[in-house]
Amino acid sequence: MTIKQKLEALATEKNTPCVTISLNTHRTHPENVQDIILLKNLLKEAKDRVVKEFDKISVSSLLKKISSIENEIDVNYNLDSLHIYMSNDTKEIIKSAWPLNENSVHISDAFNIRSLIKSYNRNEEYFILLLSQSGVSLFNAINDEIINEIRNNDFPFAENSYYNTHSDKGSDSKHLDDLVREFFNIVDKAVVKINHETGLNCIVICTEDNYSRLMQVADKPSIYNGFAHINYNNTDAHHLAKQGWEIIKNLQFKLRNEAIDEIKEAVGHGNVLTDLQEIYQASVDGRGDLLIVSQDFAQAVHMTSDRTFELETDITKPNTIDDITSKIAWNVISKNGRVVFTTLDEVKVLGKIVLKTRY
Numbered sequence: 533m534t535i536k537q538k539l540e541a542l543a544t545e546k547n548t549p550c551v552t553i554s555l556n557t558h559r560t561h562p563e564n565v566q567d568i569i570l571l572k573n574l575l576k577e578a579k580d581r582v583v584k585e586f587d588k589i590s591v592s593s594l595l596k597k598i599s600s601i602e603n604e605i606d607v608n609y610n611l612d613s614l615h616i617y618m619s620n621d622t623k624e625i626i627k628s629a630w631p632l633n634e635n636s637v638h639i640s641d642a643f644n645i646r647s648l649i650k651s652y653n654r655n656e657e658y659f660i661l662l663l664s665q666s667g668v669s670l671f672n673a674i675n676d677e678i679i680n681e682i683r684n685n686d687f688p689f690a691e692n693s694y695y696n697t698h699s700d701k702g703s704d705s706k707h708l709d710d711l712v713r714e715f716f717n718i719v720d721k722a723v724v725k726i727n728h729e730t731g732l733n734c735i736v737i738c739t740e741d742n743y744s745r746l747m748q749v750a751d752k753p754s755i756y757n758g759f760a761h762i763n764y765n766n767t768d769a770h771h772l773a774k775q776g777w778e779i780i781k782n783l784q785f786k787l788r789n790e791a792i793d794e795i796k797e798a799v800g801h802g803n804v805l806t807d808l809q810e811i812y813q814a815s816v817d818g819r820g821d822l823l824i825v826s827q828d829f830a831q832a833v834h835m836t837s838d839r840t841f842e843l844e845t846d847i848t849k850p851n852t853i854d855d856i857t858s859k860i861a862w863n864v865i866s867k868n869g870r871v872v873f874t875t876l877d878e879v880k881v882l883g884k885i886v887l888k889t890r891y
Contacts, residue, residue, distance in 0.1 A: 541624075542643045543643070545642065549586060549639045550617070551578050551582065551598070553571075553574050557607070557613055557627075564607040567607045571614070575598055578639070611628055611629045612630060613627070615648060628651045629675065644858050649862065659735070660737060661734050663716070663737065663738035664762065667689060667690055669681060670687045670722075676774060678772060724755065727755045735757055737775055787872075791870070795822060795886055806887075811823075812859070815869075818867040820864035820888075822870045823885070824887075825861065826875075826884040832845065833852070834851055841856065
């Protein structure tokens, strides 16, 4: 399953209890040895809390998962953080390339998916189109890594077959240019087709002239997020991914800044909420258009009804949600809103969590 599919499954599960364990990890030895010790301690904390707070018989399946899951994790393949989701019915292990502010055990009637939402927002999946007249390849990438090359009825393309067949036009630059555009038009239709199937946009690696020609014939120019200059002496997967990721990072930074500007502008129109209770209720009602959360903000609450809560410091109390921002963020995403986690100070003048509403 994709991150989004896992997110949807975990976000919609209701179980008593749901255990979420999140910890920072290390990619290399000997640092990853300490990951084993930390994991053991967090699993023990989770088990002790479950035994203390719930009837052993009703959580017997969960307790078995907590006792055995350590054997399913190979620390030699850790990334920068590890997230474990367990209930009587569910067991999910997710590794992430993004570190955490703190290691934690969350126990509630729903999973704490804040970290997964942040990974979903930060993990950019896209295509890299290696475009030249001598051949065209399409690669699936996530952040700075190419996952695989697309091989289907369209890709890869062999060299441009739209060559000049008229000897009297061999020096006609306009005719030759038209032939290149005709070839790129066929390529574009194949990219549009796979964009329609996946929803993923594309970074193009090519010459500036070829990118200009592609844009001239593109049916949906908006699916191309930009281009990087091709180095014909270095088209290996690692180099292509590095080029693509630089463009994506700059685009993400731009979008975060634009989101903050959008929030600031919306303040004058009276459709920005900064009160946590009001933000939660608006997210439940599907009114959340753009949510911005400061990276270091989290808040435990005690639910007093389906729509109201009191701030809480003791996360072991019944009906306590360890971090309400996790629920708010999912409500916004699931109702076609946008969520941005940021360290930028500009948003802090409004508060650590801010919601622009649709109405």
